[in-house]
Amino acid sequence: MRGADLVARALARAGTRRVFALSGNHVMPVFDAALDAGLPILHVRHEAAAVHMADAWARLTGEVGVALVTGGPGHANAVSALYTALAAQSPVLLLSGHAPVAELGKGAFQEMAQAQMAEPVCKASWTVRSAHSLGEDLARAMRMAKSGRPGPVHLSLPSDLLEAEADGSVPAKEAFVPEAFPPGKDEEVICTLRKARTPLVIAGPAFSPARGRAELERFEEVTGVPAIVMESPRGANDPSLGLLAEVLASADAVLLVGKPLDFTLRFGAAFGKGSRVLEAERLPAPGQGWARSRWREEARAALAFRPALWAGLASAPEGPLHPAEVGREVQKLLAGPQAVLVADGGEFGQWAQATVSAPHRVINGVAGAIGAALPFAAAAKLALPGATVVAMLGDGTFGFHASEIDTAVREKLAYVAVVGNDSCWNAEFQIQLRSFGAARARGLDLLPTRYDRVAAAFGAHGEQVERPAELAPALSRAAGAGRVACVNVLIERRPAPVFRRE
Ligand SMILES: Cc1ncc(C[n+]2csc(CCOP(=O)(O)OP(=O)(O)O)c2C)c(N)n1
Secondary structure (H helix, E strand, O other): EEHHHHHHHHHOOOOOOOEEOOOOOOHHHHHHHHHHOEEEEEEEEOOHHHHHHHHHHHHOOOEEEEEEEOOHHHHHHHHHHHHHHOOOOOEEEEEEEEHHHHOOOOOOOOOOOHHHHHHHHHEEEEOOOOOOHHHHHHHHHHHHHHOOOOOOOOEEEEEEHOOOOOOOOOOHHHHHHHOOOOOOHHHHHHHHHHHHEEEEEOOOOOOHEEEEEEHHHHHHHHHOEEEEEOOOOHHOOOOOOOOOOOOOOOEEEEEEEOOOHHHHHHHHOOOOOOOOOEEEOOOOOOOOOOOOOHHHHHHHHHHHHOOOOHHHHOOOOOOOHHHHHHHHHHHHOOOOOOEEEEOOOHHHHHHHHHHHOEEEEEOOHEEEEEEHHHHHHHHHHHHHOOOOOOEEEEHHOOOOOOOOOHHHHOOOOOOOOEEEEEOHHHHHHHHHHHHHHHHOOOOOOOOOOHHHHHHHHHHEEEEEEHHHHHHHHHHHHOOOOOOOOOEEEEOOOOOOOOOOOO
C-alpha cells in the first residue's frame, strides 16, 4: 500500500463523503488512491474555493469538511479561506501536497514553509514526517478539528511519503471520534442565570447551523433565557438581529458559549455597566423550575425588529431596485423546510441578512471576508440536494469565484445566485462618503457587467432584472431552471441597514 492509499482509506474510514480538491503534482497519488478507496473528489477552479466548500459542507452536515490541494502556490491559495473557517468555528481539514522530505532545504519544486504559513489560521498545523503514520496523523487532525471549539486543521503531505510503501494500518473508526468536552462549571453558571433579571446566552458561530440553533432553542424553551448566536463582524449591528445592541445593553448576566469576548462585543463594552459575563465552552444542562418574566418576549421582539417601512417599500417602476425589495422576493423562494440562504458581500450581503431568513444559513461570518458565496452555495446544494439554495451576493463579490459557476454546471448543482449589481464596491464607497465626503468618493466603481451572461457562458441559466416587475418571474424561472442560475439585479447604492426605534 502507498502512503496515498493510507490517506484515501483513512478518509473513507472516517466517513468522508466528499473531498473538495484542486489537482497538482504533489497530490496526484491521492487522486489515484481515491479511485480504489471509493472516495469521491469534486474538482474546483481555485484552491480557496475548495476550502470554502469544505467549510460550508462542514457547517451543514456536521462532518469534517475535507479540502485537498497541491503544495506551494496551491497551498498558499487555500490558506486565505481558512481564515473564514477559523472565525466560523468550522471543522475543516486542509490536506496540502508538499515537497518531498528527501529534498527539503535544497530548493525543491514548490518548497515552502507550509505548516508555518497555515498555523495562524488553524487550530493545529503540521507536516507529516513518516509514510507509516499518515493514517494516525489524519485521524488526529480530524479529531482535533471537531473537538472542543471546532475549527480548521492543516496537514502537509510530502509527496515522497505519499508515493512510498507504507506499512501503517488504517486507523479504526473510533480513532476519528472527537473528544468529549471536559466537565464545565454548570452549577455556578446556571445559578447565576437563575438569579439574573435579564439573562442572556450568546453562542459562538459553531452554533449557527440548524442543529446548534435547535439546541439553543431547547435551552431557551426550558429556561426562558434568550439564547442567540452572534456570527456577524458587525457585532451589535448584526443585520439579522434587529435591536441587538439594546438587548446586549439590557442584559444583567451574559453567558458566552464558545463565543470570544472580542471586537463583536466591543471587548465587553457592548454590555451594560455591572452586568456579569460568564464564559463556557458548551451549553450547560439547564435543570427545571425556571421562573418566568416578560424579559424573553421583550428581547425576542427587539431582535425581530425591522422598520415598518420595509414591508411596503416599492422601488421606482423603472428601477433600479431597492435591496430590501430583492430580499422580500427571495424570501418567497425559501419557504421550504430545507431551504438554504447564503449571504456574502458588502452592503447587499447586509441587506440580504436583514430581509431574508431560512432554516439553514451560511454567511461569510465573523471573518468579514467577502468572496465565498458561490463555493458555499455549491457545497450547500451538494450537502442538501433536496433544498432550494439561494446565494445573495454583491457584484464585486461575484468576481472572486465566478469560475465556480463552471464547477456547479459540471457537477449539476442547481442553486440560484442573486447578484445585487450596483456597479460598485459599495461598502467601501459608503465609507468614502461618510469619512471623506462625496468629492473624494473615488475609484470604487465597477462596470455594469452582465453577470447573468458571464454565468450563461459557463452553461448556467441567466436572468437580467432591471425593473421591479421583472424580479419575481426571473427568480421563478431561475429556481425552476434545473441547473445553476444567476439573476443579475440592478440595485440602488444603499448603505447597509441600521436599526433604530421609530
Ligand atoms: C477578502 C476581502 N477583501 C476585501 C474586503 C473589504 N470589503 C468589504 S465589503 C467590500 C465591497 C463589496 O462589494 P460588493 O460585493 O459589490 O457588495 P456591495 O457592498 O456593493 O453591496 C469590500 C471590498 C473584505 N471584507 N474581504
